[in-house]
Amino acid sequence: xxxxxxxxxxxxxxxxxxxxxxxxxxxxxxxxxxxxxxxxxxxxxxxxxxxxxxxxxxxxxxxxxxxxxxxxxxxxxxxxxxxxxxxxxxxxxxxxxxxxxxxxxxxxxxxxxxxxxxxxxxxxxxxxxxxxxxxxxxxxxxxxxxxxxxxxxxxxxxxxxxxxxxxxxxxxxxxxxxxxxxxxxxxxxxxxxxxxxxxxxxxxxxxxxxxxxxxxxxxxxxxxxxxxxxxxxxxxxxxxxxxxxxxxxxxxxxxxxxxxxxxxxxxxxxxxxxxxxxxxxxxxxx
Amino acid sequence: xxxxxxxxxxxxxxxxxxxxxxxxxxxxxxxxxxxxxxxxxxxxxxxxxxxxxxxxxxxxxxxxxxxxxxxxxxxxxxxxxxxxxxxxxxxxxxxxxxxxxxxxxxxxxxxxxxxxxxxxxxxxxxxxxxxxxxxxxxx
Numbered sequence: 001x002x003x004x005x006x007x008x009x010x011x012x013x014x015x016x017x018x019x020x021x022x023x024x025x026x027x028x029x030x031x032x033x034x035x036x037x038x039x040x041x042x043x044x045x046x047x048x049x050x051x052x053x054x055x056x057x058x059x060x061x062x063x064x065x066x067x068x069x070x071x072x073x074x075x076x077x078x079x080x081x082x083x084x085x086x087x088x089x090x091x092x093x094x095x096x097x098x099x100x101x102x103x104x105x106x107x108x109x110x111x112x113x114x115x116x117x118x119x120x121x122x123x124x125x126x127x128x129x130x131x132x133x134x135x136x137x138x139x140x141x142x143x144x145x146x147x148x149x150x151x152x153x154x155x156x157x158x159x160x161x162x163x164x165x166x167x168x169x170x171x172x173x174x175x176x177x178x179x180x181x182x183x184x185x186x187x188x189x190x191x192x193x194x195x196x197x198x199x200x201x202x203x204x205x206x207x208x209x210x211x212x213x214x215x216x217x218x219x220x221x222x223x224x225x226x227x228x229x230x231x232x233x234x235x236x237x238x239x240x241x242x243x244x245x246x247x248x249x250x251x252x253x254x255x256x257x258x259x260x261x262x263x264x265x266x267x268x269x270x271x272x273x274x275x276x277x278x279x280x281x282x283x284x285x286x
Numbered sequence: 287x288x289x290x291x292x293x294x295x296x297x298x299x300x301x302x303x304x305x306x307x308x309x310x311x312x313x314x315x316x317x318x319x320x321x322x323x324x325x326x327x328x329x330x331x332x333x334x335x336x337x338x339x340x341x342x343x344x345x346x347x348x349x350x351x352x353x354x355x356x357x358x359x360x361x362x363x364x365x366x367x368x369x370x371x372x373x374x375x376x377x378x379x380x381x382x383x384x385x386x387x388x389x390x391x392x393x394x395x396x397x398x399x400x401x402x403x404x405x406x407x408x409x410x411x412x413x414x415x416x417x418x419x420x421x422x423x424x425x
Binding site: 176178179209210211212213214216217240241242244245248249250251 | 304308311315325326328329330332333336337340384391392394395397398399401402
């Protein structure tokens, strides 16, 4: 796959000889495909970086993307694809920046002519393909790491522990409660119980679409752990369809208090802790 | 999710990870909504699918799930087949007992799922693995 020393030399000479023209033409082709989503100056800078890296690598001898020699070229390609991935460009829009070089090379080789023209173009073309694939790979890697980051952020975001009242904290669960999230929820809740010295915790499952035995087991474990720390747990947000499903499955919540809504649970807890809630008399004679 | 569902065709989903269990759940819910199951029945069949898909993953070592719509002329329903090529279930009667588990669960998945659906068939052997077919009819 690698370009031989002679081929590399010819490539470097071809691209390096008319640097200004090559980068301008290259930028032009890429600009038309990106439809103005990237500024001309920025694009030109990226193209110039790539151009410089290719020429520098070619002058040093054979161009092999996997070799030590091509480290600078690989870095330039990685930087380009990483930037594009973070800016939300598609894979096609990213790799086309590399493949555009083929058009430029075709024009240059044709002009230069000579006996080795066809042979050279095929070899250059292979190199460009290889660079394109490398860019694509690193684009995907960047995207994957973005997704992993987001999944982690989601895990953090979706499990807040909120203080509802003096001595009452609540965990509103939303979405799927898998083992990883259940672990996060439990840790957060227990830590908050310690930090706030709350004797009551409410776990609200209004936002959990399906309560199966695994979810139930996670909730039960959390409740038991909270109890060991001396806090009382109430489960709220049990909708009619969830209640019927739990009964059919045969899950028993034992002596754990459960309520249909978070409001009911809060009222229950306030009553337990001796806070009186009364409706104020409507004002008369106004 | 519901947009791409062709009800005439069986929908297949492989089960290899926890995320796949979530996908099975979403698929079953989409089909259950499409055949107009009531909210309670939707929740029941989705929960049963969640249990059985997790069993496929945990005890069967992964497998596949196929969701089809069925129509007996009077009612429509959802049929789900869970298949794995795991070690099979050694003692079916024991496995179907409430509270028995060979893993670390509550021991209600298999027996509870049977109560959540209308039809429940199970074939198991050490050679061919386990195949569970459940059906939930609309009312």
